[in-house]
Amino acid sequence: MSATVTLSEDYRDCLQEVTNVAMGQAADRLARLLDTFVVLSIPHIEILSPADIAMALHSLDGSTSVSGVCQGFIGGGIAGEAILLFNDTSFTDLARLLNYDDELDQQAERELLMDTTNVLFGACLRGIAEQIDMTFSFGPPMVLGQHQRLDELFNPKTATWQQALVTEINYKLEGYNVNCDLLLILTEDSIDLLCKKLDYLLT
Amino acid sequence: MTSTSKDFLNEFHWLMDVLHNIDVGLVVLDLNLHIKLWNGFMQNHSAKTSADVLDECIFDVFPELPEAWFRRKLQSVTVLHNASFTTWEQRPYLFRFKNYRPVTGAAEHMYQNCTMLPLTDARGQVNHVCLIVYDVTEVAINRLQLQKANAQLHHISRTDGLTGLLNRKTWEQSLRHEFKRFQRYHHACSLIMFDIDHFKNINDSFGHTAGDEVIRRTAATLLEGLRDSDVAGRYGGEEFAVILVDTDATGARVVAERLRTRIEAASVPFEQHVINFTISLGIAELSPKITDSTMWIDTADRGLYNAKRSGRNQSSVYHL
Numbered sequence: 326m327s328a329t330v331t332l333s334e335d336y337r338d339c340l341q342e343v344t345n346v347a348m349g350q351a352a353d354r355l356a357r358l359l360d361t362f363v364v365l366s367i368p369h370i371e372i373l374s375p376a377d378i379a380m381a382l383h384s385l386d387g388s389t390s391v392s393g394v395c396q397g398f399i400g401g402g403i404a405g406e407a408i409l410l411f412n413d414t415s416f417t418d419l420a421r422l423l424n425y426d427d428e429l430d431q432q433a434e435r436e437l438l439m440d441t442t443n444v445l446f447g448a449c450l451r452g453i454a455e456q457i458d459m460t461f462s463f464g465p466p467m468v469l470g471q472h473q474r475l476d477e478l479f480n481p482k483t484a485t486w487q488q489a490l491v492t493e494i495n496y497k498l499e500g501y502n503v504n505c506d507l508l509l510i511l512t513e514d515s516i517d518l519l520c521k522k523l524d525y526l527l528t
Numbered sequence: 529m530t531s532t533s534k535d536f537l538n539e540f541h542w543l544m545d546v547l548h549n550i551d552v553g554l555v556v557l558d559l560n561l562h563i564k565l566w567n568g569f570m571q572n573h574s575a576k577t578s579a580d581v582l583d584e585c586i587f588d589v590f591p592e593l594p595e596a597w598f599r600r601k602l603q604s605v606t607v608l609h610n611a612s613f614t615t616w617e618q619r620p621y622l623f624r625f626k627n628y629r630p631v632t633g634a635a636e637h638m639y640q641n642c643t644m645l646p647l648t649d650a651r652g653q654v655n656h657v658c659l660i661v662y663d664v665t666e667v668a669i670n671r672l673q674l675q676k677a678n679a680q681l682h683h684i685s686r687t688d689g690l691t692g693l694l695n696r697k698t699w700e701q702s703l704r705h706e707f708k709r710f711q712r713y714h715h716a717c718s719l720i721m722f723d724i725d726h727f728k729n730i731n732d733s734f735g736h737t738a739g740d741e742v743i744r745r746t747a748a749t750l751l752e753g754l755r756d757s758d759v760a761g762r763y764g765g766e767e768f769a770v771i772l773v774d775t776d777a778t779g780a781r782v783v784a785e786r787l788r789t790r791i792e793a794a795s796v797p798f799e800q801h802v803i804n805f806t807i808s809l810g811i812a813e814l815s816p817k818i819t820d821s822t823m824w825i826d827t828a829d830r831g832l833y834n835a836k837r838s839g840r841n842q843s844s845v846y847h848l
Binding site: 354432 | 596597600601603604607608609610611612613614615617618619641643
């Protein structure tokens with residue numbers, strides 16, 4: 326693919342609105358499940374290159390204060406990966422949040438990360454999928470950098486794509502030391518199809 | 529019967545066949561966690577038939593299931609209408625199924641990935657949950673073996689085969705590391721370089737196997753007397769080096785002398801011979817005058833040279 330993908334203002338606004346609505350629904354569901362208020366930032370939407378994404382992920386390598394979890398999703402020709410970056414999140418708070426009573430060893434921490442991720446992704450992606458009338462299937466979440474350094478796992482120089490549509494949302498949970506960034510990365514091939522779906526909403 | 533209902537029955541039949549024979553475990557639970565579907569995979573691996581488990585509460589049939597955890601997982605499925613996952617790396621298994629392959633099954637139990645799906649009724653309400661259980665034993669075993677092999681390679685690449693001490697490359701990394709730490713925090717830190725006196729004579733008179741034995745014994749004696757924080761490495765053929773963290777020259781001298789007398793007292797039996805040998809040691813404490821790690825080694829080497837020149841079997845501190 327050579328042509329640079331651009332996203333018109335209309336599509337961007339529309340997608341932002343769709344994401345906003347989805348996040349609102351997600352926040353509502355999360356509040357019911359977790360019994361706490363979820364503070365969400367306004368989604369930030371941008372077309373990014375592999376190098377940009379590699380930079381965002383760079384902070385994960387060699388850092389003990391940042392962890393990341395990713396989960397793939399696909400449905401009806403739209404595919405992508407959601408990545409959740411936990412910044413300085415306290416595991417004890419996560420455990421409290423998810424009513425996790427067992428002792429917190431490394432395995433339990435991993436499980437907490439994956440469960441939180443699954444809950445946040447599921448809530449958000451479901452909302453988006455509903456509005457554009459699709460359903461996604463999800464792969465299991467995976468803790469990043471657990472088996473392989475990220476610079477080995479994802480090399481922007483050898484990436485087979487040039488651009489991806491990235492939606493970034495910041496989550497904070499009221500009363501908990503939990504702060505995370507959700508990156509929703511849609512593949513290059515999905516952008517066209519997504520725009521077609523958005524057309525229904527725009528007309 | 530009308531032909532459409534016959535078609536439907538036929539279709540239902542082969543659909544059930546698929547569910548029953550597919551090589552993943554399928555369990556459907558209602559919201560009270562009573563088992564509503566139990567497919568062939570689950571029957572075969574658990575040795576419980578559908579008749580045994582249907583309409584039973586899953587915790588009664590499988591008391592080993594972690595109930596609080598399981599309920600929490602299911603809650604996120606029913607509240608969020610959202611699939612939930614667990615992988616073998618978090619929990620090796622959900623249902624404890626014994627490994628069934630006596631020859632090629634390398635694991636004690638089946639490793640499982642598990643997905644929990646919300647099932648909606650005609651009105652779009654979730655009132656059942658589907659558990660899908662994947663057998664990932666082979667993947668898990670491969671991953672675990674790979675991790676083990678990597679750990680072994682990591683160990684081999686850092687240590688010296690004959691003595692088990694750090695090899696020169698790794699030891700020098702530690703040396704540079706300690707040097708940098710000194711520059712930052714100015715904690716006392718000393719270096720001992722030593723070698724075996726007249727080692728060539730030992731090799732010439734008893735052979736290289738005897739020489740190896742002497743080297744091994746030296747390394748073992750060295751390791752016995754060290755603290756956990758000290759870093760010992762084999763620097764060259766019969767040369768050894770130790771970094772003593774938080775230790776000044778006086779302290780390092782005590783360590784050096786203790787090692788020297790232990791080696792002097794030790795004897796290595798070899799064939800019909802008993803080999804006695806000694807070592808000479810040079811000591812250098814880090815000071816601001818030492819500007820890099822190579823210079824630190826040189827300084828300790830000068831101490832070693834002095835110890836040799838004054839008659840061997842002794843230690844000597846070199847001050848810049």
